[in-house]
Amino acid sequence: xxxxxxxxxxxxxxxxxxxxxxxxxxxxxxxxxxxxxxxxxxxxxxxxxxxxxxxxxxxxxxxxxxxxxxxxxxxxxxxxxxxxxxxxxxxxxxxxxxxxxxxxxxxxxxxxxxxxxxxxxxxxxxxxxxxxxxxxxxxxxxxxxxxxxxxxxxxxxxxxxxxxxxxxxxxxxxxxxxxxxxxxxxxxxxxxxxxxxxxxxxxxxxxxxxxxxxxxxxxxxxxxxxxxxxxxxxxxxxxxxxxxxxxxxxxxxxxxxxxxxxxxxxxxxxxxxxxxxxxxxxxxxxxxxxxxxxxxxxxxxxxxxxxxxxxxxxxxxxxxxxxxxxxxxxxxxxxxxxxxxxxxxxxxxxxxxxxxxxxxxxxxxxxxxxxxxxxxxxxxxxxxxxxxxxxxxxxxxxxxxxxxxxxxxxxxxxxxxxxxxxxxxxxxxxxxxxxxxxxxxxxxxxxxxxxxxxxxxxxxxxxxxxxxxxxxxxxxxxxxxxxxxxxxxxxxxxxxxxxxxxxxxxxxxxxxxxxxxxxxxxxxxxxxxxxxxxxxxxxxxxxxxxxxxxx
Numbered sequence: 001x002x003x004x005x006x007x008x009x010x011x012x013x014x015x016x017x018x019x020x021x022x023x024x025x026x027x028x029x030x031x032x033x034x035x036x037x038x039x040x041x042x043x044x045x046x047x048x049x050x051x052x053x054x055x056x057x058x059x060x061x062x063x064x065x066x067x068x069x070x071x072x073x074x075x076x077x078x079x080x081x082x083x084x085x086x087x088x089x090x091x092x093x094x095x096x097x098x099x100x101x102x103x104x105x106x107x108x109x110x111x112x113x114x115x116x117x118x119x120x121x122x123x124x125x126x127x128x129x130x131x132x133x134x135x136x137x138x139x140x141x142x143x144x145x146x147x148x149x150x151x152x153x154x155x156x157x158x159x160x161x162x163x164x165x166x167x168x169x170x171x172x173x174x175x176x177x178x179x180x181x182x183x184x185x186x187x188x189x190x191x192x193x194x195x196x197x198x199x200x201x202x203x204x205x206x207x208x209x210x211x212x213x214x215x216x217x218x219x220x221x222x223x224x225x226x227x228x229x230x231x232x233x234x235x236x237x238x239x240x241x242x243x244x245x246x247x248x249x250x251x252x253x254x255x256x257x258x259x260x261x262x263x264x265x266x267x268x269x270x271x272x273x274x275x276x277x278x279x280x281x282x283x284x285x286x287x288x289x290x291x292x293x294x295x296x297x298x299x300x301x302x303x304x305x306x307x308x309x310x311x312x313x314x315x316x317x318x319x320x321x322x323x324x325x326x327x328x329x330x331x332x333x334x335x336x337x338x339x340x341x342x343x344x345x346x347x348x349x350x351x352x353x354x355x356x357x358x359x360x361x362x363x364x365x366x367x368x369x370x371x372x373x374x375x376x377x378x379x380x381x382x383x384x385x386x387x388x389x390x391x392x393x394x395x396x397x398x399x400x401x402x403x404x405x406x407x408x409x410x411x412x413x414x415x416x417x418x419x420x421x422x423x424x425x426x427x428x429x430x431x432x433x434x435x436x437x438x439x440x441x442x443x444x445x446x447x448x449x450x451x452x453x454x455x456x457x458x459x460x461x462x463x464x465x466x467x468x469x470x471x472x473x474x475x476x477x478x479x480x481x482x483x484x485x486x487x488x489x490x491x492x493x494x495x496x497x498x499x500x501x502x503x504x505x506x507x508x509x510x511x512x513x514x515x516x517x518x519x520x521x522x523x524x525x526x527x528x529x530x531x532x533x534x535x536x537x538x539x540x541x542x543x544x545x546x547x548x549x550x551x
Contacts, residue, residue: 020048060104068108242316
């Protein structure tokens with residue numbers, strides 16, 4: 001085992017990736033390798049080989065099902081402990097790359113909370129799902145809403161079919177304590193009142209899987225959450241983020257494949273109903289899995305786009321944000337369920353605020369500065385769409401670590417030598433969150449950040465396309481524009497004292513003045529005219545010579 005461990009350590013250096021790339025470009029054979037996170041699956045090492053995933057029809061595997069059942073009960077117990085009551089509706093964010101790593105543990109959680117189990121053939125492929133009798137369960141079923149990324153939609157249609165059938169089975173189980181059945185009846189009745197035919201209303205009411213339209217990817221929140229100049233306050237931002245998310249992620253994928261990729265459902269009045277929004281109403285918690293030891297909450301914008309997007313949509317629909325959970329599957333077994341706020345706080349403490357991690361970024365030079373900026377952008381995204389999991393002290397720590405250099409790592413010189421614009425943009429995000437009130441920054445900090453930004457802008461020609469921020473950061477504007485206190489009056493003030501003395505009128509603006517030229521002024525001397533002619537001729541000759549050389 002010691003020798004194996006040494007070999008894994010060597011393989012982590014990724015020394016074979018360049019050779020693998022060059023040989024592949026040369027059309028040579030590359031040995032195949034099963035991919036995945038090397039900490040969870042050491043067989044993924046060494047890298048540089050031709051990767052393959054696994055058979056999507058095996059989702060979830062038998063092992064993933066057993067672990068997922070335990071994780072589902074952990075999730076229900078965690079939510080009950082946090083809120084005081086068991087959940088009746090949970091949302092899950094399904095990612096392709098995550099499923100490839102955990103082999104269907106999140107899908108297993110979905111099936112388990114519904115009270116449905118997979119059926120495998122002799123080869124381990126999922127060929128069906130079956131409803132568990134209520135008497136065999138220790139708790140009621142839990143309703144689900146599933147948000148699939150565009151890649152998941154493309155890579156795992158078989159899993160989506162089985163999940164859609166599982167929802168249909170649970171929705172048709174007429175049990176007194178079955179929220180899947182109750183919610184489906186409620187939505188079907190609402191749709192029929194709007195003039196939707198009964199069969200179509202029932203089919204729509206039993207649909208719980210939604211994604212982008214085929215061929216499209218992303219929620220749109222990656223850019224919108226950072227466009228802080230497009231809203232005036234948090235209420236407007238909440239509305240815009242939620243509406244954008246619901247618009248882009250409303251395409252339905254239910255049990256009837258012929259109706260896949262449909263957008264909403266039209267009532268008798270011709271107005272489309274956003275079915276995804278209808279299903280999300282009443283969601284009490286949302287879950288995202290994290291399986292990789294490399295990717296966390298701030299390494300990409302996808303976590304806040306998808307999990308945060310669900311939270312923003314539910315807050316908009318219900319007036320209250322759901323609890324956000326991380327199914328932490330980085331270790332072995334069934335993993336553990338953590339609140340997204342605690343998971344994010346732990347990541348900040350062990351990565352972004354840790355001097356050892358920052359030293360590693362500094363070794364990468366320009367690339368390291370981009371990692372700092374990416375983390376700040378993604379933290380801003382989380383703050384915009386799910387401010388419930390972000391704390392003021394975390395924003396302050398970003399200032400202390402990266403602007404004030406609390407660890408004394410020489411960050412000021414590092415940024416200025418490698419990429420001062422990255423630091424300026426990082427500070428811009430800090431100030432924008434303070435301007436909008438997401439972060440309750442003190443006046444001293446805001447002033448310091450504005451001064452640092454203006455210093456960078458002056459010395460390194462930093463530009464911003466945010467005109468509102470540009471005005472805010474200018475001297476005399478924004479939170480930092482604290483005027484000096486007026487001196488105490490030496491006598492009681494009267495109404496006349498409050499009337500400002502009008503300023504002195506400005507001096508008149510004068511332009512060019514036309515004067516009459518004296519006809520008796522002496523003419524230009526002939527010698528001066530001759531000299532000017534020589535200069536003009538020399539310049540003309542030089543221009544012709546230069547033109548000939550260029551030709």
